[in-house]
Amino acid sequence: MIHGIKGVKDLLPEEAARWQVIEETARRLSFLYGYREIRVPIFESTELFARSIGASTDIVEKEMYTFQDRDGSSLTLRPEATAGVARAYIEHNLGASATAQKFFYLGPMFRHERPQAGRLRQFHQYGVESFGSASPLADVEVVSLLWRVLSELHLPGLTLEINSLGDVADRPAYKGVLLDFLKRQEEQLCQNCRRRMGTNPLRVLDCKVPTCKAATEEAPKLTDHLSLNSRQHFEEVLGGLKELGIPYLLNPRLVRGLDYYTLTTFEVTSQHLGAQNAVGAGGRYDGLVEALGGPKTPAIGFAVGIERASLVLPDSAVPSLGKMVFVAAFGQKGVPVGTRILHELRTLGVRSDSDYRATTLKAHLRQADRLGAVFVLIIGDDEAEKGQVILRNMTSKEQQDLPLSTAAQSVASRLSSV
């Protein structure tokens, strides 16, 4: 038997219904906040991701699905969407538009990681990107949209954490201060963190190894080494969140893994997820567009893991299936009449079904019951000959004869009044 690839999942109808709720909410609220949908390719040139995500990140180092095109160029299945959206923004010169450019997207991403709860090799994200505004108000808008979407889905146990990484000028200065500190503590750091000192020292602060945590307890805080502008920006973001009544937690150790983040970074976690508990996260990336060869452009965005959202989405958030009518047709003469009336019902917009395997009335009714039909139209040979159908109300068990010619219409109007 051929089975699906490791880390890749089929979405059966029951779960697809959960996704539809998430996707519908994401689309509706994004649009409400002035964002419009953008669809960018699922694969891009490898260089795009290497340059935007950061050459020394795990994603680029060992998690990308990279392959050669026929002409020998290196392509990669997107591990995230920001790079592609930024590329499109530059390529179509969207910075020249008079209006701010705000986008949302939905789609699959690919990372070759070991699967676990809430982590797959093909996973899906909903995200937004807001280009052009350096104002803290843009940060507040993006965070509040994220919070709104997750809250409106009634995801339980949410916490919003926020931090500032400083701007491009602050970081090298802070990195120096941090490295001095880390060098004095090097003995107590894990192998991984010693390596990180050379590649991405900020990540040492995010290490979960207890000894590392303890060793960096007294580490100089990023937020204490911000420039006046950066600090002011952060203060205004926090002030804006307070203004909107969005609860947040300051987390000076919150360091996003992707190299392009600057200033504001944030993450929303749920207690009800496993170890991979971030359901949505993002940050400002003011340097990215320029780094990719575009004009100097401030930008900020977030991404939500659809699978993770679905894991904690309460069942009550998923609407039940609508009312439906079942056609129970049997016998030489009954079946063709039933086929016709089923078609008629569907033409009238009535959700209706039949079971072509069932040959007895009993079997039909059993199927009707399982599908939750509110009405069943019974058509056997007797009814077909008399030009009638029996209408059975499945909850009250009442039955009545209807003339065949107007039966579908009559059921349609009854259905709307049930």
Add this chain to the structure above:
RNA sequence: GUGGGUGUAGCUCAGCUGGUUAGAGCGCCGGAUUGUGGAUCCGGAGGUCGCGGGUUCGAAACCCGUCACUCACCCCA
């Protein structure tokens, strides 16, 4: 990439220190009800015990290998 856990019917799982024909519940199909669903009773179908090798008179069970799933580390949405 590294660790741990689990693989027995469609699903959830029993199966003792190795011992006759591998079980239960739920689900499915049929009958009781010759044209009326859910409840009840009765009957039935359904299994390469993940796969391969080994030990043994005898393996679902023990050993080795392998694959899959899963959780965690790492990292991240």
